[in-house]
Amino acid sequence: MKKNNTVESRQIGKNVQIDEYCVIRADVKIGNNVIIHPHVTICDGVEIADNVEIFSGALIGKEPKAPGLLLREINFKKSVYIGESCSIGPNSIIYYDVEIGNFCLIGDAVAIRENCRIGNRCILGRHVSLNYNVTVGERSKIMANSHITGNSKIGNHVFIGVGVISANDNNFGKQGYDVNSIQGPVIDDYVRIGVGAILLPNIHIGVNAMVSAGSVVTNDVEKNSLVMGVPARHIKFLNSVEENSEKPVN
């Protein structure tokens, strides 16, 4: 604690390392055995559980702001919870009203917007962004550069490849923000989405479906279905999770 930093909080656990030029505001709770690298900013209302490591330049607790530009009204609780044993990558940005489960790996320069919930043992790769109001289940992986649009739901054991992008508004913002029409994808458990796939607004992808690399998904995908192409079409049915002798590793 003799380092040159700004630690206003008095709710800091045992065996915590806080490096140079960090800013830890007064209303922050930090558990035991936490390591915080240089140049990290943690704002009021954030709680960090035990054994978390936060790398240089991360910002935790950003208020969503929009200078008269967004049509959507922004509601959020001024709090963040980071679960036990998580790793938060350098230059990551976590907005307010986010909860992250235990043993998650948040990669380099990831951005997570307000009203997101992430379950245990998930991986978000580098430069991934989750827009507002995204739910991710347990043991799911979202690989580098992927963008999950606002109002999306991702189940458990899902794998989303590199550079997958999604959209939630067929009207290109021209109709204003209507919570009933702005809807990102709903992705069920065990779904696998190949690199560079594009997911259009308001689609449902059923359990254990697979989307091939580079596909453009314009309609719902049935469970256990393999789809491919631009636009994506059904190719064949896959073994269900129960039938599959190769148990998933994670």
Add this chain to the structure above:
Amino acid sequence: MKKNNTVESRQIGKNVQIDEYCVIRADVKIGNNVIIHPHVTICDGVEIADNVEIFSGALIGKEPKAPGLLLREINFKKSVYIGESCSIGPNSIIYYDVEIGNFCLIGDAVAIRENCRIGNRCILGRHVSLNYNVTVGERSKIMANSHITGNSKIGNHVFIGVGVISANDNNFGKQGYDVNSIQGPVIDDYVRIGVGAILLPNIHIGVNAMVSAGSVVTNDVEKNSLVMGVPARHIKFLNSVEENSEKPVN
């Protein structure tokens, strides 16, 4: 001002908050009611108008540098102007010779290169990059992860979806940099470009045209035309902006 920071400028307005570990060089002008979060660097020659908020880790005023690698000669004025009531996202990087209008929202980790001009009330989503010499009109939106190539021109009320990418050189850099052949897209007013579309060099997209998600645009697009596919082909004509009873919201 009692915080631990480095403020060399004496041209700072009233009611300005400058947080810890910021570096504000001597030749910087800052207006009234500006908020600057921790770890921001603002270099000589930058002017910030009233009511601007700049989030943690942003860098404003970067010199374009290239150690003997680029073919293009780089000319730039050593100045930046950020208009009133803008919000500059955390870890954003704004090069020299950039002017940004009023009420713009620059998202997280955006990069804006030298010789860019952005009009009033624009949104640049997170991880967006504008390469050198890009002009953006008023009330246009460029969504997350999109890349606008050098020497591009974007009009007013344009909507560019998530993950749109563009190129300006059909020769993959092999012919050197010739200002007459290196040309990004010219995108007219009210154009809408769907998620994940790819725009090839030297194309013109006419007023109110729409490019479907995942299209690869290899040729000019007529005004009011809907194009789709790989490569993108004309599908139908849309109502013109004047005919359109649904007035755009913004």
Add this chain to the structure above:
Amino acid sequence: MKKNNTVESRQIGKNVQIDEYCVIRADVKIGNNVIIHPHVTICDGVEIADNVEIFSGALIGKEPKAPGLLLREINFKKSVYIGESCSIGPNSIIYYDVEIGNFCLIGDAVAIRENCRIGNRCILGRHVSLNYNVTVGERSKIMANSHITGNSKIGNHVFIGVGVISANDNNFGKQGYDVNSIQGPVIDDYVRIGVGAILLPNIHIGVNAMVSAGSVVTNDVEKNSLVMGVPARHIKFLNSVEENSEKPVN
């Protein structure tokens, strides 16, 4: 050296500028005429050669970490070498066990993972990420937003356009990490890859081949071949490098 920073190293050359709030650990070697902008963190085991410039917020020397999540065992040397006259962009993140040649331009917010080797005079554009164990030859360029997957090999004089993505695992992580089956692309000298192309696992792209923009490459590509489409198919043969009267500029 009178600035407010944390410089623990005593192995610093002549005419070195280290700006405010930098953290330079004890076991760091810095050559002559190096410029380090504010908020840079350089960890133990890093060597910086002469005439290097490192921009704000860069992190050099990150340990790869994974809280019980990755199947792959991570081995790395706790060292980094940055060659002469390189420029390291703001907010870039360079992991341990990375070597970068001379005169390289590493752009804004680039991420380079452990076990990467980059030759002389390469350019990595903004937001580019190299995953683990990637080799890049000399005078190659990887443009903005591209992602090079783990276990890839890129030759000399290669040009990879904006937003190119690659994958190394056809099993979506479900079979665990097997070094014999997880293989990214092998890209030979003089290859050119168009914007937004997708490269699937375990492909070889022969000398001087060209991949058109937006293609999905699912199989090997012959040398001097032009391929195009989803999936990419052979279109024609190009002049070989030797036959080509237009000598490449770089």
